[in-house]
Amino acid sequence: MAHDLFLYESISARLRSHIRQGSYQAGERLPSTRTLSRLFQVSVNTVTQCFRQLEADGFIEVRPRSGVFVADEVPDSRKLPELPHFPLLPVEVSLSEEILHYMEPHRQLELAHLGIALPSPDIMPIDRVLRTFRDVTRKHARDTWDYMHPHGHERFTHQLSRRSLKYPVPITTEDIIVTNGCMEAIELALRTVTQRGDTVAVETPAYYGSLLALDVMQRRALEIPTHYRDGVCLYSLEQAFKRGQVRACLLSTNAQNPLGFTMSPERKRKLVQLSTTYGVPIIENDIWGDTVYEGEALPAKAYDEAGMVIYCNSFSKSLMPGLRLGWVAPGRFHHRLRELKQISSITTASAPQLLMGRLMESGFYAQHIQHLRRELAKQTRETADLVLEGFPAGTRVDSPTGGCVLWVGLPYRMDSRILFDQALAAGIHTFPGSVFSAGSRHHNYLRLNAGSPVTERIKAAILQLGELATKL
Amino acid sequence: MAHDLFLYESISARLRSHIRQGSYQAGERLPSTRTLSRLFQVSVNTVTQCFRQLEADGFIEVRPRSGVFVADEVPDSRKLPELPHFPLLPVEVSLSEEILHYMEPHRQLELAHLGIALPSPDIMPIDRVLRTFRDVTRKHARDTWDYMHPHGHERFTHQLSRRSLKYPVPITTEDIIVTNGCMEAIELALRTVTQRGDTVAVETPAYYGSLLALDVMQRRALEIPTHYRDGVCLYSLEQAFKRGQVRACLLSTNAQNPLGFTMSPERKRKLVQLSTTYGVPIIENDIWGDTVYEGEALPAKAYDEAGMVIYCNSFSKSLMPGLRLGWVAPGRFHHRLRELKQISSITTASAPQLLMGRLMESGFYAQHIQHLRRELAKQTRETADLVLEGFPAGTRVDSPTGGCVLWVGLPYRMDSRILFDQALAAGIHTFPGSVFSAGSRHHNYLRLNAGSPVTERIKAAILQLGELATKL
Numbered sequence: 001m002a003h004d005l006f007l008y009e010s011i012s013a014r015l016r017s018h019i020r021q022g023s024y025q026a027g028e029r030l031p032s033t034r035t036l037s038r039l040f041q042v043s044v045n046t047v048t049q050c051f052r053q054l055e056a057d058g059f060i061e062v063r064p065r066s067g068v069f070v071a072d073e074v075p076d077s078r079k080l081p082e083l084p085h086f087p088l089l090p091v092e093v094s095l096s097e098e099i100l101h102y103m104e105p106h107r108q109l110e111l112a113h114l115g116i117a118l119p120s121p122d123i124m125p126i127d128r129v130l131r132t133f134r135d136v137t138r139k140h141a142r143d144t145w146d147y148m149h150p151h152g153h154e155r156f157t158h159q160l161s162r163r164s165l166k167y168p169v170p171i172t173t174e175d176i177i178v179t180n181g182c183m184e185a186i187e188l189a190l191r192t193v194t195q196r197g198d199t200v201a202v203e204t205p206a207y208y209g210s211l212l213a214l215d216v217m218q219r220r221a222l223e224i225p226t227h228y229r230d231g232v233c234l235y236s237l238e239q240a241f242k243r244g245q246v247r248a249c250l251l252s253t254n255a256q257n258p259l260g261f262t263m264s265p266e267r268k269r270k271l272v273q274l275s276t277t278y279g280v281p282i283i284e285n286d287i288w289g290d291t292v293y294e295g296e297a298l299p300a301k302a303y304d305e306a307g308m309v310i311y312c313n314s315f316s317k318s319l320m321p322g323l324r325l326g327w328v329a330p331g332r333f334h335h336r337l338r339e340l341k342q343i344s345s346i347t348t349a350s351a352p353q354l355l356m357g358r359l360m361e362s363g364f365y366a367q368h369i370q371h372l373r374r375e376l377a378k379q380t381r382e383t384a385d386l387v388l389e390g391f392p393a394g395t396r397v398d399s400p401t402g403g404c405v406l407w408v409g410l411p412y413r414m415d416s417r418i419l420f421d422q423a424l425a426a427g428i429h430t431f432p433g434s435v436f437s438a439g440s441r442h443h444n445y446l447r448l449n450a451g452s453p454v455t456e457r458i459k460a461a462i463l464q465l466g467e468l469a470t471k472l
Numbered sequence: 473m474a475h476d477l478f479l480y481e482s483i484s485a486r487l488r489s490h491i492r493q494g495s496y497q498a499g500e501r502l503p504s505t506r507t508l509s510r511l512f513q514v515s516v517n518t519v520t521q522c523f524r525q526l527e528a529d530g531f532i533e534v535r536p537r538s539g540v541f542v543a544d545e546v547p548d549s550r551k552l553p554e555l556p557h558f559p560l561l562p563v564e565v566s567l568s569e570e571i572l573h574y575m576e577p578h579r580q581l582e583l584a585h586l587g588i589a590l591p592s593p594d595i596m597p598i599d600r601v602l603r604t605f606r607d608v609t610r611k612h613a614r615d616t617w618d619y620m621h622p623h624g625h626e627r628f629t630h631q632l633s634r635r636s637l638k639y640p641v642p643i644t645t646e647d648i649i650v651t652n653g654c655m656e657a658i659e660l661a662l663r664t665v666t667q668r669g670d671t672v673a674v675e676t677p678a679y680y681g682s683l684l685a686l687d688v689m690q691r692r693a694l695e696i697p698t699h700y701r702d703g704v705c706l707y708s709l710e711q712a713f714k715r716g717q718v719r720a721c722l723l724s725t726n727a728q729n730p731l732g733f734t735m736s737p738e739r740k741r742k743l744v745q746l747s748t749t750y751g752v753p754i755i756e757n758d759i760w761g762d763t764v765y766e767g768e769a770l771p772a773k774a775y776d777e778a779g780m781v782i783y784c785n786s787f788s789k790s791l792m793p794g795l796r797l798g799w800v801a802p803g804r805f806h807h808r809l810r811e812l813k814q815i816s817s818i819t820t821a822s823a824p825q826l827l828m829g830r831l832m833e834s835g836f837y838a839q840h841i842q843h844l845r846r847e848l849a850k851q852t853r854e855t856a857d858l859v860l861e862g863f864p865a866g867t868r869v870d871s872p873t874g875g876c877v878l879w880v881g882l883p884y885r886m887d888s889r890i891l892f893d894q895a896l897a898a899g900i901h902t903f904p905g906s907v908f909s910a911g912s913r914h915h916n917y918l919r920l921n922a923g924s925p926v927t928e929r930i931k932a933a934i935l936q937l938g939e940l941a942t943k944l
Binding site for chain 1: 568579590593596598599602605606609610613614615616617618619621652655656659667668681684685688689788792793794795796811812814815816819820821822823824
């Protein structure tokens with residue numbers, strides 16, 4: 001049963017790709033469960049699971065007593081392509097020049113900012129939060145002034161740990177180490193469990209900041225096929241673990257940037273189980289976790305009985321980037337990570353911790369993220385509609401489950417780096433897909449920020465971008 | 473002439489040690505300049521320089537036309553011992569357990585805090601600074617909110633660079649990268665110019681935070697003999713450079729912690745020249761630079777024409793530790809260090825930069841450090857007096873030129889770690905000398921904080937400490 005979970009994904013992917021490529025035509029009857037079970041050498045049960053998934057995805061129709069048929073209309077442009085297949089080969093990461101080049105225009109205020117991934121301050125409670133900030137520095141002048149305990153301020157870490165009480169395996173206050181944003185947490189995690197030259201498994205597409213970290217730290221990347229809705233392929237991951245190819249994983253399970261998927265609880269559990277079985281630590285970047293639109297998305301860390309997950313998070317996306325306030329729960333790697341933190345910055349500034357402690361304590365933060373989720377869901381939907389309206393035929397875009405970015409697939413062979421240049425000349429900042437891969441993938445993709453309310457200006461920018469893409 | 477600068481130190485040290493050991497008795501005539509010049513195989517000029525230094529130190533008297541005589545009273549307990557001599561051997565650093573053990577009591581509020589090295593908030597303008605802090609977050613809400621340019625906020629970096637206009641080689645705004653305190657700057661610098669296993673030259677005694685960094689990052693330390701008033705021995709340093717023993721140096725030239733010396737401009741220049749000649753970068757920790765009591769102490773960086781000095785500083789000691797605001801000017805290593813900074817924490821929090829920009833712009837900071845210097849000079853003097861009053865005969869303590877710590881030499885063979893335990897039991901936190909060396913030196917030393925005004929409580933604690941030491 002456990003094993004099935006990976007297998008069925010891989011087989012679903014193959015079936016989807018057969019359907020896409022026309023090996024099975026619209027309306028055609030698929031081979032029987034039994035036949036497919038023999039063909040793929042898997043249990044009947046696994047094939048049934050595949051069918052269930054393919055049906056949910058709209059690829060097939062299961063007609064009781066008649067059999068399984070390819071849907072008349074195969075899933076439309078609202079979907080990204082299926083799980084790609086490619087050999088698992090570690091690669092050197094050499095992206096920093098490219099990433100810095102594409103980030104550069106980010107500071108030009110006059111541009112239409114579709115490049116960065118950040119909710120706009122327009123939908124954030126700036127005044128209220130800064131008022132509270134001033135208030136805590138007044139009431140806790142001495143604490144604000146002084147160095148804090150390297151772990152962080154209790155009032156803050158206690159609140160963080162309380163939020164995890166609903167996890168099957170909660171995070172204890174003692175396990176938390178406060179950091180300067182999520183990126184410091186990730187970097188400390190990488191330094192804790194890997195050495196120069198080691199290989200780290202990542203999604204593809206992956207957050208370019210993760211790839212940049214691997215580049216600068218001279219770690220290699222092993223890109224794991226990643227499904228736009230299910231997340232990283234656990235089957236491929238297990239292959240890599242089995243072969244001893246990777247020293248650690250660096251990934252997101254909630255509202256992943258750029259794909260926007262949230263892994264199911266079952267798959268998160270499975271992921272942790274694999275990590276434990278093969279002894280490969282997982283660095284979980286949960287920076288978008290609080291923005292998942294629907295339901296309560298626990299991180300993989302929630303299922304981490306063995307302490308194999310190094311959980312990293314911050315408030316940069318969900319509240320205030322300028323705070324630079326993050327934290328890490330390193331599980332069994334706590335001691336070493338704490339050492340590295342202590343020498344890298346001794347401790348983290350006090351005032352932001354006092355602020356966030358207060359905002360969580362009072363319930364304000366919980367209330368705020370409810371509001372934020374609604375806004376982001378609305379904005380991404382509206383932005384996606386505009387993309388489908390303005391971009392050339394064949395453009396695909398998925399509906400993310402959280403966050404504020406869209407991963408836009410341009411018609412095959414279009415190069416989004418050319419579009420980047422043309423858009424920039426027209427005053428629009430975008431982010432090309434190529435920097436989301438260390439292995440030269442995703443050239444025809446584009447990541448668009450949907451962090452801002454869709455004003456006339458944003459609307460015009462997206463439609464103009466679509467025109468530019470059409471002309472390409 | 474250049475060469476003389478190192479030689480004369482080394483020879484002065486030998487002569488001092490002969491005098492201390494009684495090879496030359498009080499009042500005895502020393503051999504002539506010419507004889508010593510032949511004996512040590514150096515120029516007459518060099519010997520003359522030695523005499524000048526020994527005279528200034530009070531070891532000898534130069535009687536015109538009669539010769540040079542050992543002083544009747546050899547320098548007293550206000551002086552620390554002379555430049556020690558030992559072979560230059562790189563050692564693995566393994567101090568983290570010990571350091572963390574001795575730091576631990578730092579958080580216990582009820583103790584008398586003579587352990588840490590930090591000016592007390594009692595002599596800091598907390599209210600005024602926090603008021604300004606609140607003011608900038610009100611006036612620059614958007615800037616406070618958002619990510620900043622990875623380099624830092626212009627308003628802040630511009631002020632920093634202005635302060636260096638008086639340097640022979642000023643620091644440009646473009647060279648500055650803002651960090652989370654000085655420790656992040658140092659760590660980034662070490663990662664920029666050294667690899668795991670490399671050897672780094674440090675003073676002995678050295679700031680234990682530097683040694684902790686080397687330990688955690690698995691760099692080896694080469695301890696260079698360091699004079700309590702002149703700083704690191706340039707002659708020994710050049711030997712180490714010549715032999716290719718070290719990949720970088722990590723040291724302070726102003727108000728060094730724990731010795732309290734400030735190197736002369738001539739020696740700073742020389743240090744930079746050596747670094748340039750042998751291509752060995754210097755990581756300069758100038759965190760105490762602004763506290764030098766008298767005159768204007770430029771850092772070695774001020775003479776750095778070739779960009780070999782990675783200059784690190786922060787406001788944690790001179791104003792507010794809780795800000796976690798530091799900066800680094802990496803010279804020719806700028807590009808790589810910026811890459812590492814960007815992935816380690818993307819950027820540094822905004823509000824502290826706006827605050828310090830404002831405090832420097834208005835002249836408040838410059839005014840504040842004048843006041844701070846006076847207070848610290850007074851406190852260290854008073855604390856030193858108490859030590860000499862209460863500690864056993866044979867205790868030595870130097871008069872530091874800046875900062876707020878005293879390096880107290882207990883009578884030989886006394887182990888300050890035992891004193892640490894006894895003092896802690898009596899409610900007094902100290903810091904034993906052993907953690908200031910990777911090579912098991914300084915066991916009979918103790919570092920005492922003089923950051924607080926000498927209240928009755930502090931006075932009682934120091935005298936009690938002296939009693940405990942006497943009983944040992």
